[in-house]
Amino acid sequence: MSVKTAVMPYLAQCLSSNELLNTKRYIFELKRKLLRQPHDLKVFIKIDDPYSYILLQALVPFITRYGAAMPLSLSFHPIISQAKNAFPEPLLWQKNAFNDCQYLAKLYGFNFPDTNLSCDSQKITATKALLACDASTTEIHQLITIFEQFWLGKLTGNNASLSHVEDEILARNKALLKTLGHYQSATIYYGNEWYWGVDRLAYLEQRLNTLSQQNLAPQYTKTRLRSDIQVLDSKIPRLNQPHLTLYFSIRSPYSHLGLEQAAKLVDKYQIPLRVKPVLPMIMRGLAVPTAKKMYIFHDTTREARRLNIDYGKVADPLGKGVERCYALFEYAEQQGKAVEYLLNYSRAVNSQGIHSHTDEGLKRIVERSGLDWQRALSLLEQTNWRQWAQQNLEEMLALGLWGVPSFNYQDNHQKISVWGQDRLARIEQLIVAQND
Numbered sequence: 001m002s003v004k005t006a007v008m009p010y011l012a013q014c015l016s017s018n019e020l021l022n023t024k025r026y027i028f029e030l031k032r033k034l035l036r037q038p039h040d041l042k043v044f045i046k047i048d049d050p051y052s053y054i055l056l057q058a059l060v061p062f063i064t065r066y067g068a069a070m071p072l073s074l075s076f077h078p079i080i081s082q083a084k085n086a087f088p089e090p091l092l093w094q095k096n097a098f099n100d101c102q103y104l105a106k107l108y109g110f111n112f113p114d115t116n117l118s119c120d121s122q123k124i125t126a127t128k129a130l131l132a133c134d135a136s137t138t139e140i141h142q143l144i145t146i147f148e149q150f151w152l153g154k155l156t157g158n159n160a161s162l163s164h165v166e167d168e169i170l171a172r173n174k175a176l177l178k179t180l181g182h183y184q185s186a187t188i189y190y191g192n193e194w195y196w197g198v199d200r201l202a203y204l205e206q207r208l209n210t211l212s213q214q215n216l217a218p219q220y221t222k223t224r225l226r227s228d229i230q231v232l233d234s235k236i237p238r239l240n241q242p243h244l245t246l247y248f249s250i251r252s253p254y255s256h257l258g259l260e261q262a263a264k265l266v267d268k269y270q271i272p273l274r275v276k277p278v279l280p281m282i283m284r285g286l287a288v289p290t291a292k293k294m295y296i297f298h299d300t301t302r303e304a305r306r307l308n309i310d311y312g313k314v315a316d317p318l319g320k321g322v323e324r325c326y327a328l329f330e331y332a333e334q335q336g337k338a339v340e341y342l343l344n345y346s347r348a349v350n351s352q353g354i355h356s357h358t359d360e361g362l363k364r365i366v367e368r369s370g371l372d373w374q375r376a377l378s379l380l381e382q383t384n385w386r387q388w389a390q391q392n393l394e395e396m397l398a399l400g401l402w403g404v405p406s407f408n409y410q411d412n413h414q415k416i417s418v419w420g421q422d423r424l425a426r427i428e429q430l431i432v433a434q435n436d
Contacts, residue, residue, distance in 0.1 A: 001355065009313045009353030016301040016312030028191045029211065038071035039190070039208065044177050045143070046079050046185035047126040048094075048118060050101035051197045053147040055186045056140060057110040058198045058220060062205075063140070065219075070212045076143060077173040078130040079185055080123070085287045086183045089402035096400060096419055103426060104198055107222050117153030124162060126150040131166050183291040194295055199223055199422050203302060225261060225425045226432070242271045242411035244427070247396040248342065249404045250317055250325045251280040253300035256350045258405030258421035260309045263339055265424060269431050275342055276392040277326055278404060282318065284393075303421075310351035317349045321356035326385040328376050332369060341369040 014020060032039070043059070045052040059074070066072055087093045098116050105112035129146045133139040149155045162170070180189050188195040188204060195204045202218035209216050246262050248255045259275070266273040282288055297314075304311035317325060325345050332341035348354035348365045355361040359377075366376045396406055399417045408417045409427045411434070418426055 001358065005355065009315045012297070013313040013353070016297070018305075024192060025207075032191075038073040039211070041072070041074045041204075042077060042176070042180070042189040043074055044077045044079060044173070044182070044185050044187050044189070045130070046082070047130060047147065047150055048120075048123055049185045050097050050112070050151070051186035053144075053151060054101050054104050054108075054110055054112065055188075055197055055201075056144050056147060058108065058201060059140060060144075061219070062201065065216070066205075066208050066212070069214055070208065074140075076130075076133070076140075077176060078127055078170065079173050079177060080127050080170050081174065082185065083183045083289050083291075086289055086292050087402075088281055088284075088286050089397065092397065092400055092402035096402060100419075100423070104223075108198065108220070111148060113151050116151070118151050119153055119155075122150060122153075122155045124160065125155055127170070128162065128166060129155075131169055178291065181291050182295060183289050193298070196295075196299070200299070223422055223425050225265070225428055242269075242409065242431070243274060244271055245274045245276060245408040247392060247401065247404050247406040247408075248275050248277050249280045250277065250322055250342070250345060250349065251282075252404045253296055253311070253314075253350060254421050255405040256311065256346045257300060257303055257307065257309060258407070258424065259339075259342060259346055261307065261421060261424050262405075262407070263343060265428060269428075269435075271431075273339055275338060276395070277329060277342075277389055278393040278396065279389050280318065280322060281403075283322060310347065313351055313353040315349050315353045315355045315361075317345075317356045319357070321349065323385075324356060324362055324380055326389060327380050327382055328366065328371070329385060330388075331376065331379055332371060335371060337369055337371065341365075341371065344368045 043055070045056065063072065063074065084090075101112050102114070104110065126146055126149070130143060133142050133146075146155075177183070177187075180194075182189070182194050184196070186197045188201075190204060191207070193207075195201060198220050201220040205216070205218035205220065208214075209218075244262060244266055246258060248259060262273055300311055303309075315321075325342075329338065329341070332338045345356065345365050348361065348368075349356055354364060356365060362376070363373050366373050396404075399406070399408055401408075401417055401419050403419060405421055406417065406419045407424060407427060409415060409430065413434070414430075416427060416430055418424075
């Protein structure tokens with residue numbers, strides 16, 4: 001094992017530590033006060049990104065709530081394109097985003113169309129209108145109106161091309177997004193940290209509440225799993241036969257969070273969990289931008305902290321570690337230990353710094369899972385897992401889900417398919433509604 005590989009888990013542990021985060025925040029806030037600057041939030045929006053439309057609506061009460069207690073400054077930066085390699089299935093991503101934003105709109109009481117009437121031919125016209133707005137908070141309602149007209153197919157005019165000045169502004173905005181360290185729209189940059197969409201606004205609320213010494217509860221927490229209801233009595237006969245399927249990658253940090261939460265969810269509601277592993281993007285020939293990798297690492301860190309899930313001492317299983325994990329998965333399934341095995345493996349590579357590509361590391365994972373190491377050794381060279389991993393991927397894509405972790409919940413009455421560990425709460429809402 002190289003020195004670099006050996007030290008990476010400790011470097012990751014340092015980068016994800018509370019101490020480093022608090023130190024960075026302290027230095028940033030000290031500098032802001034010394035320079036007498038407002039709390040500056042840079043908001044990146046994209047006209048055909050439905051999450052940008054939802055985020056702008058959420059920012060209206062947000063600005064009122066926090067702007068009254070502290071010097072708050074928002075600037076809006078429209079972009080028209082994003083890194084292509086950030087989205088492996090762009091059409092599926094767009095379709096899922098639209099459906100997801102319909103859910104978010106109902107959850108928070110925002111406006112969002114029932115039918116997607118947006119028109120690509122109006123994309124430039126709408127972007128030109130966004131650029132014509134003042135970039136300050138005073139124009140947010142005008143920005144929202146432009147998004148509304150675009151998504152309802154009501155824009156008039158057809159300005160087919162951007163002016164040289166508009167091209168330059170969009171290029172600067174895209175360069176700024178990249179320089180600050182992100183790759184997509186519907187994002188807010190504040191104090192060297194990123195907040196994506198409505199799902200991460202609660203973190204920004206908590207941060208501003210601490211700085212302004214307000215005792216306010218974050219408003220945007222409805223997409224979180226519930227902890228205020230009792231576990232269903234397993235003795236009560238179930239009229240249906242529900243089950244939850246998780247499409248999972250052992251290399252995905254969000255899959256780690258999704259598996260931990262899914263295991264608790266199925267235990268809570270007494271339903272079976274099936275895990276269907278797929279190959280990581282990079283092992284399917286898809287590049288992952290550095291900005292995306294770093295954002296996911298830091299976002300997973302704060303999500304894990306909130307969920308009380310260990311994360312940070314990462315020993316990347318890319319390559320041999322992934323292959324060895326999947327080679328033993330069927331053996332674990334046959335022993336009735338599939339979920340336990342993947343939990344142990346995921347914890348080992350995401351929070352314990354165990355190098356699964358070594359026999360020493362893999363043996364610890366196997367034995368922790370109650371499996372026989374000698375039997376496991378004899379199975380490491382098998383390759384039939386490649387076939388079912390591909391089948392799992394195709395099955396996930398057929399559901400309209402484009403990445404991991406994704407979930408499919410169904411019973412005799414209905415089913416729901418969602419992408420991302422954030423949307424397990426949506427499945428829980430369905431389960432609770434059914435049992436009420």
